[in-house]
Amino acid sequence: MDFGWSKEQEALRQEVRTFIAENVTEEIVHEMGESTTSPTNPYPAQRGRGPKAKALFKKIDEKGWLGIAWPKEFGGAAKDRITQYLVEEEFTRVGISVGGGGSGAPAIMVAGTEEMKKFYIPKLIKGEISxxxxxxxxxxxxxxxxxxxxxxxxxxxxxxxxxxxxxxxxxxxxxxxxxxxxxxxxxxxxxxxxxxxxxxxxxxxxxxxxxxxxxxxxxxxxxxxxxxxxxxxxxxxxxxxxxxxxxxxMGWYVGAMGLNLDRVGASRYLGSVRRDEDIVNWAKDNAFSDYDIKDNEAIREKVAELWTEAQVCRLMTLRSMSIVEHGGDFTYEGSAEKVWAPEHVVRSTEAIVQMMGPYAQLLSSSPNTVEGGLYAHNLLGAFQSGINHGSTQIMRDQGARRGLGMPRG
Ligand SMILES: Cc1cc2nc3c(=O)[nH]c(=O)nc-3n(C[C@H](O)[C@H](O)[C@H](O)COP(=O)(O)OP(=O)(O)OC[C@H]3O[C@@H](n4cnc5c(N)ncnc54)[C@H](O)[C@@H]3O)c2cc1C
Structure with a gap:
């Protein structure tokens, strides 16, 4: 069995990377970030996407990369989930979601009337509705x-x-x-x-x-x-x-199913392992230290350990996607990922801040911070990833009941 990507899949990945390099500017990423009335945020509150993001999404849509695994009649491209995964993985890396609109879309797809599906799904895929x-x-x-x-x-x-x-x-x-x-x-x-x-x-x-x-x-x-x-x-x-x-x-069951399906996918996985890519790139480039960390045995071991954990994360995601793709019984797998990934992101983010030294712990307000405080803010974010979308404690409980057949606690 070959676990690698096929030539066509690698070619698609490359095509997406080139598109991103040519079209995704820092300005667009800013515009797509929180648009709030916060005094610290220059973008005014608005509903839906801003003009730059709208233009970008039109181009992505022309490529056929929005909602790749969704049925054609609802605005998707009816391709397999692995293709969707590849495209999503690349876009998620630059903070852009091309998935299909959170937990609502799968719930509408399964439980909605035809009228609802026709109205919501294409608009959710294209981001006209959020x-x-x-x-x-x-x-x-x-x-x-x-x-x-x-x-x-x-x-x-x-x-x-x-x-x-x-x-x-x-x-x-x-x-x-x-x-x-x-x-x-x-x-x-x-x-x-x-x-x-x-x-x-x-x-x-x-x-x-x-x-x-x-x-x-x-x-x-x-x-x-x-x-x-x-x-x-x-x-x-x-x-x-x-x-x-x-x-x-019957909303409890519809909502739980939507949440469970939304826990699967490249964007959630990559949100948790992006920092491992940071560590490896940083170690290779020796970007922020005045000694050669590549030769530091403790760091090498830690990086290898975290990278292995990240691969577990990735394989759990691919397994879940395969179960959903083949119409299998998807019960505890999403909850298991929702335990593993947030706990991993805390471990890896803590490790990177430690490796980079005390300046990496400074938040964005400090003049001495590393990369504008990115690593310190990542650490704050890592802790909340174990709470939102269902806390790790509750996910563990679901895993115990649905996966291991244990009684309700
Ligand atoms: C940044 C952020 C964004 C969010 N976005 C949304 C959103 O868009 N929409 C939305 O509806 N919700 C959202 N949430 C809410 C999120 O889903 C809840 O915070 C989460 O489900 C935990 O609920 P709680 O905060 O009320 O904590 P509580 O329910 O008060 O729980 C507190 C702690 O006790 C633990 N605990 C509680 N009961 C048990 C138990 N029986 N067994 C073991 N441990 C237990 C919990 O795991 C948690 O650690 C968001 C949360 C955050 C932090």
Whole structure:
């Protein structure tokens, strides 16, 4: 068995690399970063993409590289997931997502009506629509099923009242993918539904929650460098019943499936191993030290250990993709990756900061920092990667139950 890439795959990778080198400028990457009203950020808050990013995505689309593994009828190129992986891997390295719009898109694909799929999927793939994820509430994200945000039926509408927290991107997304309670009397997992609707629906208020990356600001290229998430409030928000994704009161299962599928893929994997590539490149170039670290045995061993871990990460991703591609039973694998990858990124980011010496620990506000504080901010980001999108503790629990068949803790 040959685990390497075929000639065609390598040629495609090269083509994508050349395209990126010719078209992805630093200006575009900046524009695509957080667009917020933060005093430290020069880009004004807006919904959807800015003009430079729109032009870039048009070019990527012309190449046929958006939503590669999605069906043609929904705007994709109907290719295999490995091809998608290759293209995604290259774009993720420069901070650009060509995947297909987070956990909402796979959930719509599986549970949505034909009308919903035709409306949302092509627009999500092309980035004309973006979904904020409204799951977590102040009462606790780990115990998601205890959520209280209510949606009550009123004729042809649902009327929503409640609050969400950590709604990342709610300030610049066009739509929200909201988990809310539609039957308060049912057992907690069975009274939940998912609604998708525009963010400019009357009655929605979005308030910023600044993260540890905001002040001083994380430099562009920081892994998990988002400087803002949000609190989102719903006051008598009326949405048509056609906003319901899947069956009423079955939203728990639809949402969990979407989250699980979104945990697979090159972008999540690469987010976790980009720093290993940094370490190796840095060690090869001897970029930041006045002694030859290539000859330092402790560093060589550490780099090799981390690189091996990174390859485990990559193989776990490829395995998950293969299971999904072949219609296999995908249960605990996404959760297992969501434990391994964030814990690995903490280990590798800590190691790189140690190897580079004390200046690498300085944040962007310091005049003496290394690469604008990138490595220190990466370390801050690494810790939050074990919390967002499901904490490592909860992922371990899912692995134990779904993978090992252990009873609920
Ligand atoms: C930067 C960032 C962005 C985010 N973006 C979004 C978003 O866009 N949309 C969204 O809906 N949510 C988002 N989240 C929320 C995220 O999913 C939650 O923070 C996460 O699920 C944990 O919930 P919590 O913060 O309420 O912690 P809690 O639920 O209060 O848990 C606190 C700690 O206790 C542990 N714990 C809790 N219960 C158990 C248990 N039974 N067994 C073992 N350990 C347990 C948890 O693992 C965690 O470490 C984001 C979070 C962050 C930090």
């Amino acid at each position: 979904l904020a994820q409204g799951f977590t509430e102040p009462s606790g994200g780990a115990d998601l099923a205890s959520l209280q945000c209510r949606a009550v039926e009123d004729g042809d509408f649902f009327v929503i009242n409640g609050q969400k927290i950590f709604t990342s991107g709610a300030h610049n997304s066009t739509h929200i993918y909201l988990m809310c309670r539609t039957d308060p009397d049912a057992p907690k997992h069975r009274g939940i539904s998912i609604l998708i609707f525009p963010m400019d629906t009357p009655g929605i208020t979005v308030r910023p929650l600044w993260t540890i990356q905001n002040d001083p600001p994380a430099p562009p290229g920081t892994t998990y460098g988002q400087n803002r998430t949000n609190e989102t409030f719903f006051e008598d928000v009326r949405v048509p019943k056609s906003s319901l994704l899947g069956e009423k009161n």
